[in-house]
Amino acid sequence: MQSKRVAVVGSGPAGLMAAWVLSRAGIETHLFEKNRGPARKLLIAGSSGLNLTNALPPNEFVEQYHGEGIDWKKLFETFSPPMLLDFAHSLGQSTYRGTSGRYFVRDMKASNLLRAWLQALKEGGVAFHYGMELANFNEEKDSVRLSFKDGTVFETGFLLLALGGASSLKEEDPPHWQKIFHLKKIPLSPFAPENCGFNVSWKKEFVAEVVRAPLKNVLFSSHKGAQKGDILITDYGVEGTPIYSKGATGECFIDLKPDLTHGAILERMERVKENLSPLRRLAKAIPITPPMRALLFHYAPLDGFLTNKQIVDYLKNFPLILGTPRSLVEAISSSGGVPLTEITESFALKRAERIYAVGEMLDWSAPTGGFLIQACVSQGYLAAQSIVNCFSKKLDV
Ligand SMILES: Cc1cc2nc3c(=O)[nH]c(=O)nc-3n(C[C@H](O)[C@H](O)[C@H](O)COP(=O)(O)OP(=O)(O)OC[C@H]3O[C@@H](n4cnc5c(N)ncnc54)[C@H](O)[C@@H]3O)c2cc1C
Structure with a gap:
């Protein structure tokens, strides 16, 4: 019997958007985060003026992305820049278009947007688990078993990973989550700084x-x-x-x-x-x-x-x-991580169809200008939608 619940791990924009889609579809959603609070990098991004997305026309918009293996056109048709702006407005956040075509939240910070987003998730029944670092996962016949660093084990129907990239972390080393992939013998592409001085x-x-x-x-x-x-x-x-x-x-x-x-x-x-x-x-x-x-x-x-x-x-x-680029710690984003050859068009791992991976933990890159957050939330949206569809197919049988 498959459990109709989903674990989303990582509370950045990609994980938050996935949790929003799942909870709105009536699925029991659990959001795990290793830190004591959510979305650290989103809050950092807001410290220099939160640039949500960009007004470039669709054909030029997709050209900003490097990463063969993602159907960028389909991704932004599924969850487009106007949909992201509508979403922010639905949370009571106004936005404006700068002269460069970049869209910013009006108050420039991320904190009000984040507060409203978390409130919407709470009202949708999402259960938050902070201070929980994922240490391993195993796909079983009809479920996925998650193990956390503190010894907690959690069973779920699907797992959606949104663990983030290697930039702007406190530690100099690549993110700890790469150890899980090494354990599973899933090869990762080396991390490199992007959007850096x-x-x-x-x-x-x-x-x-x-x-x-x-x-x-x-x-x-x-x-x-x-x-x-x-x-x-x-x-x-x-x-x-x-x-x-x-x-x-x-x-x-x-x-x-x-x-x-x-x-x-x-x-x-x-x-x-x-x-x-x-x-x-x-x-x-x-x-x-x-x-x-x-x-x-x-x-x-x-x-x-x-x-x-x-x-x-x-x-x-x-x-x-x-000379050389500045370090990963200072970079705005990173390339490297889970190779796109390892994921399906719905962002499921090819080796484990109940496990999805989205956002900056995947090996793609884009310039600044609102393209990073837009891609993360669009991927979270599309992957979560695919999980919702899997549940409905199972129920139809
Ligand atoms: C200074 C700065 C300014 C920026 N400005 C902008 C901007 O204006 N516009 C824009 O589009 N982008 C901007 N970005 C980039 C943007 O913030 C990122 O692209 C985006 O946050 C990535 O989202 P994500 O959900 O993939 O990952 P993240 O936001 O990195 O979230 C991943 C989450 O997963 C958690 N996690 C990791 N491992 C585990 C584990 N094992 N168990 C549990 N939890 C785990 C992390 O703690 C983290 O909270 C900026 C970045 C920086 C550093």
Whole structure:
């Protein structure tokens, strides 16, 4: 006799959405979390303005994702960005669309959204179990047996794992849950930082002058492509959306004035009447912020800027050598984890059809911009829906 109850392990956005779908379908739902409270990373995400999703049209939206083995189009048709916004609104949270097409919760934090989400789950009958670290699971004929670190054993009809990735954890090492997969001989792809800053060996005098200053509205390019946005200069290197998206170790370039052509800048410089050095002439001709000026000043070729053309060449194509990426602990997300070849199109493990895996614990990646949370909740939604369908099929028989 199969038990009509489901264990969801992991209380991040993927697990919370799965619990919501299951509880609304009238299924006895138990949510387990190893920490003493829920959704630590969602709360961290809210500390810098919670970006829920993105307004890109569907065909461009799916292009943001790397991970062969997931039908991204179907995933976002099943639970789309507008559905996520409607869901947030149904929880009493208003959202707004930023100029970049990113959707944020109006109060920018995650705490109110999370509180309302938990309340809805509680009203739907979800049982919460905090401080419970999953240590193992075994699929049996009609059930799954879960064992927790404290010795508790729990039997359930289906298990949905939403254990998260390897970024931003307290410990430096990859997540502990990988041990369970090693025990089961399910191979994992190595974890790697995604959406992270890069080291740059800045000159001491430059860093002394410019730290935590943004280079605003620049165009960053590498062999991965080009992206406009703001780059933050830090004492160790660079951060910011264009770096997260297109950063790569080696030589990269920054166009510090992408909205003005080379010719237009030269023309404006030539109109300056005073007898000034090229750098001072440039600063007179167009607005140059202090960090841009410092970059040009400290990184001028050894013989300095001899001509106007040379300085404009530098301004429009500033060469920046990126060192290694920052560590997993600092990264916004990670790739690696459960290979997509191990899961079905409904996110069940191919080796154990009663066990599902969703969210950042799977080996896919996407840039920042609301694409991460959207993918996690859409996967939680689709997998939970598939479990609901399994129960109804069994009941029909
Ligand atoms: C600084 C920062 C800012 C971010 N900002 C944004 C943003 O604005 N927009 C966006 O889309 N994304 C953002 N992200 C990324 C986003 O937070 C993650 O992609 C998302 O939280 C992943 O959801 P998840 O449910 O897969 O995993 P998680 O949120 O990591 O949740 C996994 C849960 O599983 C629990 N767990 C793990 N192992 C066990 C175990 N053995 N037993 C029981 N429980 C376990 C963990 O404690 C955790 O609570 C940000 C991330 C960071 C670090």
